[in-house]
Amino acid sequence: MNAPAKMKASDFKSDLTPIWCPGCGDFHVLMSITRALAKLGRPPEEVAAISGIGCSSRIPAYTNCYGFHGVHGRSLAVAAGLKVARPDLTVLALSGDGDGFSIGGNHFLHACRRNVDMTYIVMDNRVYGMTKGQPSPTTEPDWDSALTPGGTGMNPFHPLVIALASGANFVAREFSGDIKACTATIQEAIEHPGFSFVEILSPCVTFRPDEKEWKNQVHNAQVEATDDPARAARRIMTDDGMNTGVLYRGSRKPFKASVKDSIGDLSTLEAAFEV
Amino acid sequence: MNAPAKMKASDFKSDLTPIWCPGCGDFHVLMSITRALAKLGRPPEEVAAISGIGCSSRIPAYTNCYGFHGVHGRSLAVAAGLKVARPDLTVLALSGDGDGFSIGGNHFLHACRRNVDMTYIVMDNRVYGMTKGQPSPTTEPDWDSALTPGGTGMNPFHPLVIALASGANFVAREFSGDIKACTATIQEAIEHPGFSFVEILSPCVTFRPDEKEWKNQVHNAQVEATDDPARAARRIMTDDGMNTGVLYRGSRKPFKASVKDSIGDLSTLEAAFEV
Amino acid sequence: MNATSDLNKNVSFAIVGSGGMGAITAGSIMLEAAGKAGFHGLLNRSVGPQIRGGEAAALVRLSTQPAFCMSKDFNILVALDWKNADRFIGAMPVAAGGIVIADPAAGAPPRAVIDADCTIVECPIGELAKAIDGGRENMIAVGLVSRLIGMNEEQIMEIVAAKLKRKGQAAIDIGRTCFRAGFEAATTFAPTFPLADAPTPDAKRWLITGNEAVGLGAMRGGVRFSAAYPITPATEVLEYLAPNLAKMGGALVQAEDELASISMIIGASFGGLPSVTATSGPGLSLMMESLGLAAASETPIVVIDVMRVGPSTGIATKSEQSDLNIAVYGFHGDAPHVVIAPLSVADCLFTGQWAVHIAESLQTPVIVLSDQSIGQSRVLIDRPADISFMTQRKAYIDNGEDYFRYAVTADGVSPMSLPGQAGGQYTADGLTHGERGTPSSDQNDQKQQMDKRGLKIDLFNFGDHWGVDEGKGDIVILTWGSLTGAAREAIVTLADEGINARLVSLRQVSPIPFEALNNALFGADKVLIVEQSASGQFYRHLRSQMDMPDNIRQLNREGPSIISPDEIVAQIRDWNDQ
């Protein structure tokens, strides 16, 4: 990554009007991402934003980067393929809690483990927004919905702990409304080598109007980020889920395979078949 | 579960000859399962063994229980459906490290979280046996294979930590060669309410001959099982992967939905549509 | 009821606005009130990709007779606002001679409306609502439309009161005030479209969507377990099942993805419980491997695919009939199974029940191809008849002999034991296996079991449920599933013009009901094949398996715009003239 050029957040915004509900937290996430990219200073064409399906997954087309809006749940795998094939690019995977932790859970586990140098931002609103309000893995057990009358009764999922246990190299949680913190953390996540994971609490004002209260509930983690995953995991497992900030900075080796200069002459390969 | 009747391990063995390689650890796992079931004392027809695809997943047909040998990676979901539909049965899901943690990783996460009352036994040989020796998520980073020359370079996966972080209610690790310990742990896992997970280190003598050494490497966990998942997770994240024994006994509420006595008369449902 | 001489047997209206304004609620209230008054009718909703703030429209047709499909144009269009109207107004054209009521504050009507041969009337809907404390535009719209079609305050307020009961009398009163304001505002509007009197129904009408009906049908068939992963436009099937299964002693589990949901119903069915899931194309794609497992392991399951526009993630909220290929041919290997399709919103009930009957009888997966156009339509129908199939899995009875789960039998169906039955233990297997279930790579085992699985379907008695053959004449309109309604209207219209055409439509999509279909097509002079798929999947499916008559034409296209009765009529008319 070269030294920041004079780029503005607006250089990273497309001219499409987002189709989110007025007040949706994702507007702020979009702002933070474009600001972080501007600070990073790479031109938009060297950044690729990969997503799945969901309200949150609509985000790539609202940036002025290269984007890929794929099928539900697979953003991480598409992004990993892209990054290994094109190590020169800055690759972001962008997802929702349903896309990323429910149908996409397996790719999450293995992306952390694989530790490809990219950044994963999940807009966690603890609900399936796009399909009109079903519980996601991060939804509280007693949240009532048409699909799960009376609530799921299941403990919500700890994305940050799973990330740590599976080997993510940078782990943070932010709140969408705090654009400054989000911007700084996203920038750091991108600059951190290996797989960086940022969970952004991003309210769904339509199906979870209660989340409008989040702005009063989040609080900055009172602790310094650690580089001991076991310690970080224990800490997160016992926090209230509203702690924000960078929680873990690791130094594991990023994934080794990547495409280099292609050799066009296959004669050595062909010779191997001669008898 | 009623008081143990006089059942023998052989009552739980079918008359099929397993097609495993001579010396495969799975023979011992089969012995331990049948012994544990005998101790449990439920008749074989009240037990169902559900598996995916792999050498290890062949196990159901070698028992005299009801069995389901499904497709690769889905044993946990089939088992959950069965248990919710038939809460009267004892349900075991049986899998390998590839079946369970690679293609089946998402179901693993969510089965732990859902906490349906069943027992998950994974025969972990740190390799894909059936497809002739590719690395699995638990394989060491430097293990050489045709598919990953020089090794994957990736940190192996911590199934026990993932289980804890996602909410499994009972977590243990055993070594297949220690039939007595395996038997006791499997029995306890079955009797423990909610989702119980037992990882059994079970050598693949053909593709991982080095694993014949496991018998000298495993050692009983020197600590008491805890009921604090954060503590257990931290402990396991820092152990050497060769600790055996019950590592966590939880008391989370098992999954609530289950089928009860079916009501045949749907007239109240129909009335709801009348105008 | 209005008593002018100029009464209508049919009236269609659209209420358009932005998400959150309640246009769809307004349409629902009117439909329900009409149902109570004895009318038939249906409601479709048209919503944009935005959840809130995007466009949302209720399209309603009311009729004195059963209504088979939405009308292609609308007598009345009420616009609460015109936001994004360009994006969707093409789908709800105003009929010649129709009336458009628009709030001048919402800006100029879109081109398509201005150009239409209709009367445009201004009405300050927003202001009227604002003038009432707590007032809402949508109830003003209800008043406007009621006045124009001749519904009265009592008919409407009965429904409103029931809907708002929980919110208290004050809310009901506000609703009434809004209704009156709209009703009053419309006194001078013309033209009006007063409905003729409705015949008094024998029993209470039902108001139901296709998604609810297919869920209820499955439960009538005995389903007590479901596993769910939400997807538009199938989610309402699952949301119907969730509380109602629980009420009847059953259970629904929300799964982490479609791989899990299909696996869960396989597990439950292995345990003996008839089980179902619902999804749409993207989810069905993910289920194919396990559908093959259900076929090979002979585990009965029902998958309801509420089709939407494809390919890939396509258009979630719009209809197409383009999952026929994957449903019939999307398996790896040869995996005989059954695919059926409801012929109307009401028929979802029967088809849902029949699906369970077939699956349980044959121990095979059954795919139901519903689609958005019927799944999300709400209709007024006569109470559907009780149908009871003698559905039972062929049970294992312990006779002391060794049990062979996959025993070859005369009808191809092997007795199936259930966990808990002593002596019936076996391991179900998706690998090639012999009669006992043990994996095998033997040619004879493979052939024997493949033949058995084919035979049981070939020999099954599908009864006379294969489809419909209506009307007379040697022109045949051949279609399937949801387009049956449009085709039915078309033959009525054609008959009025003196052209005799028959409607032949398949409920049984695969295996093709060869005998019945050949009989139905016998002697046909012209056959028009109508389907909502750009590649003509239905036509290609038929011709892959049977010899087709010579004189065939196709009326087919991609979604989202649904083929209308008029288009069918036009094609037949043209062809007839040649």
Add this chain to the structure above:
Amino acid sequence: MNATSDLNKNVSFAIVGSGGMGAITAGSIMLEAAGKAGFHGLLNRSVGPQIRGGEAAALVRLSTQPAFCMSKDFNILVALDWKNADRFIGAMPVAAGGIVIADPAAGAPPRAVIDADCTIVECPIGELAKAIDGGRENMIAVGLVSRLIGMNEEQIMEIVAAKLKRKGQAAIDIGRTCFRAGFEAATTFAPTFPLADAPTPDAKRWLITGNEAVGLGAMRGGVRFSAAYPITPATEVLEYLAPNLAKMGGALVQAEDELASISMIIGASFGGLPSVTATSGPGLSLMMESLGLAAASETPIVVIDVMRVGPSTGIATKSEQSDLNIAVYGFHGDAPHVVIAPLSVADCLFTGQWAVHIAESLQTPVIVLSDQSIGQSRVLIDRPADISFMTQRKAYIDNGEDYFRYAVTADGVSPMSLPGQAGGQYTADGLTHGERGTPSSDQNDQKQQMDKRGLKIDLFNFGDHWGVDEGKGDIVILTWGSLTGAAREAIVTLADEGINARLVSLRQVSPIPFEALNNALFGADKVLIVEQSASGQFYRHLRSQMDMPDNIRQLNREGPSIISPDEIVAQIRDWNDQ
């Protein structure tokens, strides 16, 4: 070479044993030695489900001319043991007049062998091996067979020495001692099957499997990225690519499942790199949703499906041609794409390369239907010609105007920018979209883009690679993919009998090459359609899309037993006699 007068142009032998005994290594050594000596030949392996201790057999055919398929019976059968022989011996019958060499210590030969019209000779293979320090039965077997077919020590030892070089001279010497022991033991055995002299090849022969060849072909086509999830019988494609991609500057990533592997290659291809994955039926099922995404987002990818016996998990190690349906029709929605199939082991190379050419030219997914019978066969072939296609994605060139990724063009192919290109930014989308890629639910956008995606394939010049039309006569044997070899042998045999039959076989499975195929079938009197699928997927596919000649018969069945030239000959002979 043996110089008796009674020389053979073809000889087939099988070496059977248990996994771990090295039967397959023995067969490979002989094949390689034969290749060096100028012969053609091929080797199939037959392995049971056990990794070790289960049955394992090498089936080898050597020939003085190109050999298209395995022979249906074997001149020589060497049994290292008879364990599980009943389970597989049916698949390797001894030819009339053949010889069976068995170790008496391994017990009695199975019924099928005893009943065969052949000579059974006892030979204490195990004892001979044990007598040599470090000796192995399989090298004894090599000696035995070499003696019977007339290969000499030097020919064999050159190969053995190369293979054992790393293990040192001692190992090589042990091998030689074993070879000699077997060779000596066989001096008195009869009958023998000495091979005629081989023609001297112009260049060095290649020894290659279909799985290797398709991998190399893809790399010739420009592939430098792959993502892999192992599955029998496709794993060797991936295991070939892993080290060889790395050598050429590319990379292979092992994925967590097939959902990930297909997604990864889509990502890499979006980045501009031609990409491939390989799988078999169960994995292909899991890839269908994302294959649809590749079609809708117009991302070029190649998926090699090495078919095995289905349905469901079926038989992993055996061949069938029953994934045609899913490959062609297994998409939800209408998603035009391309399906091709190699016609032989050697043709895997061309077809692999062609697949990449088509995918890149059309920005579409291409599915290659190989199968176990060619994927895992090892053959001796002449070095395949260099083929170079002018493969290039239609590139985006910044001309200062706004870029529309999905612009409508005359040939249906839109210029595609690649990340890094300034001004070319766009978001690829699997939702229905307009020219720019923005999601849309507009009928016109849907139609425009559907038409475009169909058109680009319709207009593509597939050249004369559609398939083969060989021989002459008005009887046509119509087949596809791997059965081409058997059909080719059949027409040769038929010609010898004076029956002129033509071979028409499709490499281009979908879209069907209508013009070429109609030309090939023009005037055909009888058409026999040959395929390895119980439901006749190929035949049904053809008739769904085109009018077929009247006089058609089918020779088709499920796997694992592969349709042989003899069966084809018998069918034609019968038909001709009628």
